[in-house]
Amino acid sequence: MGDNFNSVQKAVIFDMDGVLIDSEHLWQKAEFEVFSSLGVTVTEDLAAITKAMTTKEVTEFWKSRFSWEDISLEQVEELVISRVIELIKNDNCEIKGIRNFIKKIKDQGYKIGLATNSPDKIIPVVLEKLKLTQYFDAISSSDFETNGKPHPSVYLTTCAKLDVNPMHCVAVEDSYSGMLAAKRAGMRIVAFTNGNNDTDLSIAEFVIQNFEQVDSTEISSWYSSLS
Structure with missing residues (x-):
C-alpha cells in the first residue's frame, strides 16, 4: 500500500477568493464604487447574482442592465481590477491558518x-501578500479560458500544468460553483466553510471549517482511497 501510494504524484489545487483570502467584501466594494460611478443602481439582489461570475461577466451583466457611454467594457473591467488590487494590498484579508496549512x-x-x-x-x-508564491507549482486564471467556473476548464488547465491526473488531484473550494467545476474535472473536493453554514456541500467528499485544525493525518486521508 505504502509503495503504491507514493508512486503516483498527487496535488492539491486551491481556489483563491474565499480560500486564500477573505475578499468577497472587497470585490463588492470595488464593484459598487466603479459601477455606481457609471450610473448603475447596484442593488443587493442583483449583486448576489454576480457573485460567482468572472470580472468580465460581471461587467457585461451591469452593462446589459444599465448601459453607459464613453468607456469600454475592457476599461471598466480594468477599473474594477485596479481597485480590488488596491483594497487587497491595504486590507488584512488573509484566511486564518492558510499559510501553515499550505506548508x-x-x-x-x-x-x-x-x-x-x-x-x-x-x-x-495575493500570493506575494501572503508570502506563498514559492509554494505554488502552477497557477491558472479563467482569464485564459472560454468559460469560468462552474465550467471545469480552469481546473483541467491547472492539472495539465502540474502534470497530474485530475483523479489524483484534490480541490479546496468555498463555493458550490467552484466545487461543481472541480467535480466536472474529475477531482475530489474539500469544501472550506470558514464557519459559513449556507454553502451547499452536497458534492464535497471532505469539509474543513478551520485550516488551523487540520493535521497531516487528515490531509493524507483525502488520498487514502486513490489508486
Missing part, C-alpha cells in the same frame, strides 16, 4: 496549484 501540504510532498475565476493580474498580488 503542511508541501511538506507531505504534494504538488500545489491555484485555479481561480479572478483576473490573472490579481494572483501574484
Whole structure:
C-alpha cells in the first residue's frame, strides 16, 4: 500500500477568493464604487447574482442592465481590477491558518496549484501578500479560458500544468460553483466553510471549517482511497 501510494504524484489545487483570502467584501466594494460611478443602481439582489461570475461577466451583466457611454467594457473591467488590487494590498484579508496549512501540504510532498475565476493580474498580488508564491507549482486564471467556473476548464488547465491526473488531484473550494467545476474535472473536493453554514456541500467528499485544525493525518486521508 505504502509503495503504491507514493508512486503516483498527487496535488492539491486551491481556489483563491474565499480560500486564500477573505475578499468577497472587497470585490463588492470595488464593484459598487466603479459601477455606481457609471450610473448603475447596484442593488443587493442583483449583486448576489454576480457573485460567482468572472470580472468580465460581471461587467457585461451591469452593462446589459444599465448601459453607459464613453468607456469600454475592457476599461471598466480594468477599473474594477485596479481597485480590488488596491483594497487587497491595504486590507488584512488573509484566511486564518492558510499559510501553515499550505506548508503542511508541501511538506507531505504534494504538488500545489491555484485555479481561480479572478483576473490573472490579481494572483501574484495575493500570493506575494501572503508570502506563498514559492509554494505554488502552477497557477491558472479563467482569464485564459472560454468559460469560468462552474465550467471545469480552469481546473483541467491547472492539472495539465502540474502534470497530474485530475483523479489524483484534490480541490479546496468555498463555493458550490467552484466545487461543481472541480467535480466536472474529475477531482475530489474539500469544501472550506470558514464557519459559513449556507454553502451547499452536497458534492464535497471532505469539509474543513478551520485550516488551523487540520493535521497531516487528515490531509493524507483525502488520498487514502486513490489508486
